[in-house]
Amino acid sequence: MEVIIMKELLEANEKLAEENRAYFSGRHILAVNLMGSPGSGKTTLISALAKELAPISVGVIEGDIASSIDAENLEKQGIRSSQINTCGECHLDSRVIRDGAEKIDLRDAIVFIENVGNLICPAEFDLGENVRLLAASVPEGDDKPFKYVPMFSYADAVVLTKCDLKEAVGFDTENFNKGLRAISQAPVFEVSLKKGQTPAGVKEIADYLRAKYEALPKA
Amino acid sequence: MHELPIVLDIIRVMKDEAKKHGFHEITKITLVIGELSSVVDESVQMYFEVAAKDTPCANAKLVFEHRPAMLKCTVCGTEFPHEKSFDCPACGGSSVLIKGTGTEFYIKSFDGN
Numbered sequence: 001m002e003v004i005i006m007k008e009l010l011e012a013n014e015k016l017a018e019e020n021r022a023y024f025s026g027r028h029i030l031a032v033n034l035m036g037s038p039g040s041g042k043t044t045l046i047s048a049l050a051k052e053l054a055p056i057s058v059g060v061i062e063g064d065i066a067s068s069i070d071a072e073n074l075e076k077q078g079i080r081s082s083q084i085n086t087c088g089e090c091h092l093d094s095r096v097i098r099d100g101a102e103k104i105d106l107r108d109a110i111v112f113i114e115n116v117g118n119l120i121c122p123a124e125f126d127l128g129e130n131v132r133l134l135a136a137s138v139p140e141g142d143d144k145p146f147k148y149v150p151m152f153s154y155a156d157a158v159v160l161t162k163c164d165l166k167e168a169v170g171f172d173t174e175n176f177n178k179g180l181r182a183i184s185q186a187p188v189f190e191v192s193l194k195k196g197q198t199p200a201g202v203k204e205i206a207d208y209l210r211a212k213y214e215a216l217p218k219a
Numbered sequence: 220m221h222e223l224p225i226v227l228d229i230i231r232v233m234k235d236e237a238k239k240h241g242f243h244e245i246t247k248i249t250l251v252i253g254e255l256s257s258v259v260d261e262s263v264q265m266y267f268e269v270a271a272k273d274t275p276c277a278n279a280k281l282v283f284e285h286r287p288a289m290l291k292c293t294v295c296g297t298e299f300p301h302e303k304s305f306d307c308p309a310c311g312g313s314s315v316l317i318k319g320t321g322t323e324f325y326i327k328s329f330d331g332n
Contacts, residue, residue: 002247002330003240009228009324090221120257121221146305149288150255153316182290182305183316 013125016094020128023098027107028219030212033127035151036135038117041161041193043070045135046112048191048199050079052206056213057109061100063092063116070114080104091121094128110213119144123151131212133205134186137161142172145179153183159205164192222262226270229263232326237275242331245275249282253323254301275331288321290314 008014024031036042043062050058060081062071071083082103084096092115101111113129115122134155136144139162145152152158158180166173180188187208191201233245252258260283271277287300294312301321305314 002328003236004328005232005236005326006328007232007236007326009225009232009326012228012231013224093224124221124257149301149316150257150322153255178313179305182314 010124013094016098017126017128020094020097020101021130023101024111024128024130025217026219027109028216029101029106029108030110030131030209030216031127031129032110032112032131032133032209033115033122033129034112034133034135035115035119035122035155036117036161037119037137037140040117040135040137040140042114042117042135043073044193045159045161045191045202045205046114047074047077047079048193048202049112049206049209050074050077052202053110053210056210057106059104059106059109059111061097061104061111061113063096063100063114065089065116080106086116089116090118091116091125092127093125097127107219110209119148119151123154130216131209132156133159135159135161136176138163138165138171139169141169142176143179145176145183149183152180155184155186157186157205157208158184158188160188160190162192162194163190163201164194164197222258223266223270225258226263226266229267229326230270230274230276233276233279233329234274236329237331240331243275244277245279245329245331247280247282247330248276249284249327249329251284251286251323251325251327253286253321254288255321256324258324279329279331284327286321286323289317291317 034042060074062083065086068083071081074081082100084100132155189205193199290301291298292307292312292314295310297307297309
């Protein structure tokens, strides 16, 4: 006898995501789930945003398959960071976020959750964040929104990084926007954070995040 | 790769349901998978064969039902499933994703003894 149950999967993750959301809102934290390919410039972006967002405290929960390179580099800059090594798992899930959040132990802050570099799996896992930010870099190509529909369609805002390379790699901004607009109305911020040069475009993203932070209900 | 936690979730749900309905074994599980849910049938099947050993689902057959993401043409309003292109099959106009379509991911039904 067939039984109809219509039971949503990943409920356990959803439940923990809600708990994380309550933890963050209880501490007046804006949690930003930052996703993107390996090498898309996620860590560099956080580092630049932290400077721009001062005096608001910034913390980072770093997710990587292995190593603590990113967390160490951010700590050197004075950004409270905790490193989660997923040991092969291709995304972060709600379970590990709470540990990372407790390690940095912040209040009244913007906390970036730097997800594992991957354009597929992280899209599926709600971590209890307030904002989903996607870093897409110019060298990856202008066709990515057409190819990675779930990731691009779930993002609240898209940051196009390494824009100084547009000409060198023949990036067609119009085609990128066409693909993105078919699946999302998310704002796009263009940045260039080349080492040794003045960062361009960071202020606009910082303003966007600051407005979200200021709109949080007081804990 | 991320199908493992999903498979473990399926088995956990099925254990509870088997108990609830007095089944000692589950013979069939029907899953609904939306095109945008980033879940691959073959990966689910592969993990399931390993993870279901020694559970009531050990011999269960997995049935996958797919749901497409739906697009709506911004020019003529035609709604069509996303297959290869974002261009409208009726007029060639560009389309937008209908929010919420193609993200389904749930156990629809199961059968057992």
